[in-house]
Amino acid sequence: MPITSTSVRTGAKGVCSTAGAKWGVMAGLWPPHSGFSKPSAPAGGEIIRAVRDDEQRVKSLGHFAARYKLMAFVLSAGLAGLAGSMKVLVFGVASLTDVHWHASGEVVLMSLLGGIGTLLGPIAGALAFVSIQNTLAPLGSWVLIVQGLIFILCVLLFRECLVGLATQAWNWLAPSRSSGKA
Numbered sequence: 001m002p003i004t005s006t007s008v009r010t011g012a013k014g015v016c017s018t019a020g021a022k023w024g025v026m027a028g029l030w031p032p033h034s035g036f037s038k039p040s041a042p043a044g045g046e047i048i049r050a051v052r053d054d055e056q057r058v059k060s061l062g063h064f065a066a067r068y069k070l071m072a073f074v075l076s077a078g079l080a081g082l083a084g085s086m087k088v089l090v091f092g093v094a095s096l097t098d099v100h101w102h103a104s105g106e107v108v109l110m111s112l113l114g115g116i117g118t119l120l121g122p123i124a125g126a127l128a129f130v131s132i133q134n135t136l137a138p139l140g141s142w143v144l145i146v147q148g149l150i151f152i153l154c155v156l157l158f159r160e161c162l163v164g165l166a167t168q169a170w171n172w173l174a175p176s177r178s179s180g181k182a
Helices: 005-011 018-036 043-053 055-060 065-091 101-114 121-135 137-157 161-181
Strands: none
Touching: 018 065, 043 055, 043 065, 055 065, 101 121, 101 137, 101 161, 121 137, 121 161, 137 161
């Protein structure tokens, strides 16, 4: 049964209007974003990265790799649940198409297209992926084939994908701007 805007408003005692839902989404996303975007991340983030790279070395250093893997999994699942609940608030409907494997594949493609290892990469990948979908919509059933080809070309030509390409372009342009000032 779809959740109508009336049932959301009455279920939250009048708090969740359309504007209230948008503010609620922003308030819900602020703590995870501020926690992940700090340049001085706690040592736990470095240990999780080390577990990804070489689990045996982390164990030999005396850390419990399984505990850090469980923490990363729980954090990931919690953020996915938060995103799903906010999607229901914004769109007002929870459909079964969101739990199909195709939806998770799109999220992986968005992350790979934008660049893995950065906070901005998946966001840029999502914007590019949705823009490509909307642009190629007149092609009908050929959209997936063209998207696949674009994705393959992007991965083969740009190793760090979109965010890495933008960073390289910025670094290439930055010296020319600083040399013009001096």
